[in-house]
Every structure is written in structure tokens, then in C-alpha cells.
Amino acid sequence: GAVVSQHPSWVICKSGTSVKIECRSLDFQATTMFWYRQFPKQSLMLMATSNEGSKATYEQGVEKDKFLINHASLTLSTLTVTSAHPEDSSFYICSAIHGGNRNEQFFGPGTRLTVL
Amino acid sequence: AQKITQTQPGMFVQEKEAVTLDCTYDTSDPSYGLFWYKQPSSGEMIFLIYQGSYDQQNATEGRYSLNFQKARKSANLVISASQLGDSAMYFCAMREGLGSQGNLIFGKGTKLSVKP
Numbered sequence: 118g119a120v121v122s123q124h125p126s127w128v129i130c131k132s133g134t135s136v137k138i139e140c141r142s143l144d145f146q147a148t149t150m151f152w153y154r155q156f157p158k159q160s161l162m163l164m165a166t167s168n169e170g171s172k173a174t175y176e177q178g179v180e181k182d183k184f185l186i187n188h189a190s191l192t193l194s195t196l197t198v199t200s201a202h203p204e205d206s207s208f209y210i211c212s213a214i215h216g217g218n219r220n221e222q223f224f225g226p227g228t229r230l231t232v233l
Numbered sequence: 234a235q236k237i238t239q240t241q242p243g244m245f246v247q248e249k250e251a252v253t254l255d256c257t258y259d260t261s262d263p264s265y266g267l268f269w270y271k272q273p274s275s276g277e278m279i280f281l282i283y284q285g286s287y288d289q290q291n292a293t294e295g296r297y298s299l300n301f302q303k304a305r306k307s308a309n310l311v312i313s314a315s316q317l318g319d320s321a322m323y324f325c326a327m328r329e330g331l332g333s334q335g336n337l338i339f340g341k342g343t344k345l346s347v348k349p
């Protein structure tokens with residue numbers, strides 16, 4: 118299947134710092150990427166839809182000024198958690214739609230963020 | 234109302250036996266796609282199987298099959314000949330609108346444990 122990578126796979130940072138997470142589609146172009154957040158033992162919660170060349174669409178309750186999304190190219194979307202706090206600690210997963218009949222959605226391996 | 238319902242928080246199955254993971258969905262859109270993903274402890278989301286709303290036959294992928302009962306709005310995942318490596322979280326998901334690039338809506342997941 119198609120490959121989506123994320124970097125870093127884990128990060129520990131101090132409260133108040135900003136953290137950037139990259140999501141790349143390695144062998145296909147993705148006009149649309151999604152950013153999810155997953156708390157322990159819970160399901161994936163969609164944070165925002167990232168569209169190449171335009172502003173991201175955020176889900177209700179997600180602060181766009183705190184979670185900055187940039188989809189600068191057809192293979193790269195970034196999520197920046199600004200002024201991170203301990204409650205932002207979570208597992209962040211990106212995904213991209215490969216296209217085709219099923220519009221199959223491939224997921225990155227996730228980034229575990231721990232804010233001290 | 235929940236769009237995807239997985240009523241089994243956890244399931245146990247003996248190695249080499251078959252297991253069914255339940256999933257019901259709710260949508261008024263006649264066109265939709267149903268997906269099952271596996272999430273091992275490493276966190277990556279692994280695509281297992283897909284069923285389109287107009288597909289006449291139940292989808293099968295190796296040891297995975299999807300018991301699609303459209304009138305009952307259920308899309309249960311059947312894993313045959315369970316293996317120890319099948320132990321993981323399993324998520325049922327739906328995308329409304331075939332051919333759309335909308336996001337997946339996830340259920341809360343079922344934790345499957347395979348006993349030796």
C-alpha cells in the first residue's frame with residue numbers, strides 16, 4: 118500500500134514550547150491530509166482537514182491558533198502545536214487519501230507528544 | 234447519535250479460532266464506504282478491509298472478511314484462524330459519499346486479545 122511517514126515519532130518538550138510534526142506521503146500526491154488526535158485507550162478524533170494550497174478546515178472545539186496546519190505541497194503537511202501544555206500530550210496521527218475507487222486512506226505511524 | 238458503534242470494548246479468542254467483531258453504522262447517505270483498521274500497540278493504523286455500499290458481495294482479504302448486512306446497517310469483521318499477532322485494537326470506520334475525499338468517522342474500537 119501507499120506509504121505515509123511522520124516525523125518525529127516521539128517528542129518530549131517543556132511546557133510553553135512549540136513542536137512541529139511533519140506528515141509526508143512518500144509515493145503519491147495527496148491534495149487532502151487529515152490530522153487526528155488519540156488519547157490512551159480512545160478512538161481517533163479528527164482535528165482538522167489539511168488542503169494543499171489553502172487553509173485547513175478545523176473541527177469544532179479545535180483551536181486553529183494553537184494547532185497550526187500548513188499543507189505547503191502535495192506531499193507534505195505540518196502540524197505545529199504552539200505553546201504546548203501538558204494537556205496537549207497525546208498521540209497525533211496524520212493520514213492521506215491515496216485516491217482510486219475506494220479513496221483509501223493511509224495513516225502515518227503517529228507521533229507521541231509528551232509535554233512536561 | 235453515533236455514526237459508528239462498536240459495542241465490544243474487549244474480546245478474547247483462542248488461537249486458531251474465528252472471531253467476529255461487531256460494527257453498526259448510521260447514515261442517510263446511500264453512498265458510503267466502510268473500513269476496518271487494526272492498531273497494534275505500536276500505534277500505526279493498518280488498513281484491513283473495505284466494503285462499498287453498493288458492493289453486492291461481502292469483501293474478503295485473506296483471513297479477514299466483512300459480513301455486510303445493509304438492511305441492518307452492520308459491517309462485522311470476521312477474522313478466521315486467529316493468530317497471536319492479531320492481538321490489537323480494531324476500529325470500524327465509515328466515509329459518507331463514495332468517491333469523496335471526506336474524512337473517516339471512527340468507532341470507539343474493540344481490543345482483541347488472542348490467547349495461546
